[in-house]
Amino acid sequence: MKKRTLIGPFKQIIPMTELALKGALVDDELKVITDGGIVIENDLILAIGNFENLKLKFPEIAIHQLKGNHVCLPGFVDAHTHICFGGSRAKDYAMRNAGKTYLEIAQSGGGIWDTVTQTRKSSIEELTKSTIKRANRHLKNGTTTIEIKSGYGLTISEELKMLRAIKKADKEALPELISTCLAAHMLPKDFEGSENEYLKMIAEELFPILKEENLAQRIDAFIEQSAFSADDIKTYFSKASELYFDITVHADQFSVGGSKVAVDFNAISADHLEASSDTEIKLLANSDTIAVALPGASIGLGCDFTPARKLLDAGAALAIASDHNPGSAPMGDLLTQASILGTFEKLTNAEVLAGITFRAAAALNLSDRGKLEAGLLADLAVFHSDNYQDILYNQGNLKPCMIWKNGELVFDRHK
Helix, strand or coil: CCCEEEEEEEEEECCCCCCCCCCCCCHHHCCCEEEEEEEEECCEEEEEEEHHHHHHHCCCCEEEECCCCEEEEECEEECCCCCCCCCCCHHHHHHHHCCCCHHHHHHCCCCHHHHHHHHHHCCHHHHHHHHHHHHHHHHHCCEEEEEEECCCCCCHHHHHHHHHHHHHHHHHCCCEEEEEEEEECCCCCCCCCCHHHHHHHHHHHHHHHHHHHCCCCEEEEEECCCCECHHHHHHHHHHHHHCCCEEEEEECCCCCCHHHHHHHCCCCEEEECCCCCHHHHHHHHCCCCEEEECHHHHHHHCCCCCCHHHHHHHCCCEEECCCCCCCCCCCCCHHHHHHHHHHHHCCCHHHHHHHCCHHHHHHCCCCCCCCCCCCCECCEEEEECCCCHHHHHCCCCCCCCEEEECCEEEEECCC
């Protein structure tokens, strides 16, 4: 049975339509619908236009009447997170700010391996519950789709535990959760073998189960001096491609090399890119791989930001994600981080908003969200304001007052 609802009137609707996927954007390109309304039919957008005209066109429709000034954007898409984990790394953060190096923190029992140890101790029920809690917090900040990686298990059974927890969480969490297998996060300390032997085991034993149980359609790997080399990962990604997985890459975070692998394997996205030089920027700009900036990691580690301005000016597609994780990016507030990146990299409002909506959706190979237009998912982020510019101007301090996900009002700050 069809359920139709007209929502409005909005002072402004910013549909994010008629914008290029790649390259720089100016704010004059943003389409602004004033005194607008949105008609939802079940989980999809049926029509967008002038609110009064839509009332006349759909005379029998139920109306969700808004009072005061409101601005509507597409629900945000966070294309890179690690929010399924056990424990905390608050001690790491304090040590880092006190001047300890990554190696010193790891030697004292911290680092990624600390989270691996704590995640292995967590039950699937505990991981499911904590993932739902974090995902719902993201939703209240405007994010309606969240990518979540494994990678804190690093054995067949523990990676499966994480991915099964994410799948269970997706059934209960308010946002939609997209899982990614990051079993190639680092060589586990308790694995008795080489990097190539570990990767071969994961590809041969874990990949088929992912397909069988529909646990993940995406394969990620950390290409870095402290993780896996570009040469190590080629056979691994070749196997993933043979099985029709989408590929994404942790690339160029501390050293270069990962973005070239991403382009060579036609990866959906190359993420991090803080160390990318002009060579890597040109490679990405001349490819279909989405560049994903992770300002949360730059803030958490106190390092350079992804060269977002250079990437856009070169013609790349730039998405912005939170990298929410317990170690290097504990904040997890996508809107705040995107606003800060915009300030330091001199990004237009159009570029920042594109980076957390339709360009971020493209980094997950999703074409059914990230814009407000007929036929797409009715994922809406609504703010109390009469001017969309207030959203980034407030640098994350202006929170959504209402969120619709798949056509349902799932969060109302008034209640």
